[in-house]
Amino acid sequence: MAICGIGSDIVEVSRIKRLRETYGDRFLRRVFTKGERAYCESKEHPETHLAGRFAAKEAIAKAVYQSGYDKVILFSDIEILNDAEGRPQVSLLTHIRGNCLVTISHEQSMAIAFAVLES
Numbered sequence: 001m002a003i004c005g006i007g008s009d010i011v012e013v014s015r016i017k018r019l020r021e022t023y024g025d026r027f028l029r030r031v032f033t034k035g036e037r038a039y040c041e042s043k044e045h046p047e048t049h050l051a052g053r054f055a056a057k058e059a060i061a062k063a064v065y066q067s068g069y070d071k072v073i074l075f076s077d078i079e080i081l082n083d084a085e086g087r088p089q090v091s092l093l094t095h096i097r098g099n100c101l102v103t104i105s106h107e108q109s110m111a112i113a114f115a116v117l118e119s
């Protein structure tokens with residue numbers, strides 16, 4: 001496997017909170033899959049986990065574009081779920097080829113993510 005793209009992103013949790021309050025389900029469904037919404041909503045502070053996923057999706061999009069991909073990427077086509085140990089696992093639901101690794105971290109006000117795309 002060779003690394004063909006990397007990406008990072010940082011998101012303010014308050015921005016996600018505002019989007020959620022303003023657009024509600026419309027925003028959530030456009031950006032997050034059903035499984036991601038269920039995971040985040042099960043947490044005490046859903047916005048923190050939504051912000052982490054939002055940052056992860058932007059980081060993954062950067063990695064994919066860096067690899068030379070030139071089509072539109074919908075955030076709902078990227079799914080990040082956690083394995084039994086809590087590690088985020090990426091599924092690319094489109095025809096983007098490659099294996100994507102991501103790491104997410106969050107504090108009260110900010111969330112960051114880094115992604116690597118392997119081909």
Ligand SMILES: CC(C)(COP(=O)(O)OP(=O)(O)OC[C@H]1O[C@@H](n2cnc3c(N)ncnc32)[C@H](O)[C@@H]1OP(=O)(O)O)[C@@H](O)C(=O)NCCC(=O)NCCS
Pocket residue numbers: 048049050052053082085086087088103104105106107
């Ligand atoms: C994994 C660990 C380092 C996370 O540190 P933290 O400071 O609490 O978490 P951060 O705020 O930086 O990041 C949280 C994100 O880390 C990721 N994460 C959680 N567990 C993880 C793990 N085991 N490995 C890698 N990433 C992990 C998740 O994406 C999580 O965000 P999400 O729940 O919204 O998806 C910490 O929980 C830990 O040391 N746990 C003990 C090890 C463990 O649980 N091992 C599994 C059983 S052997």
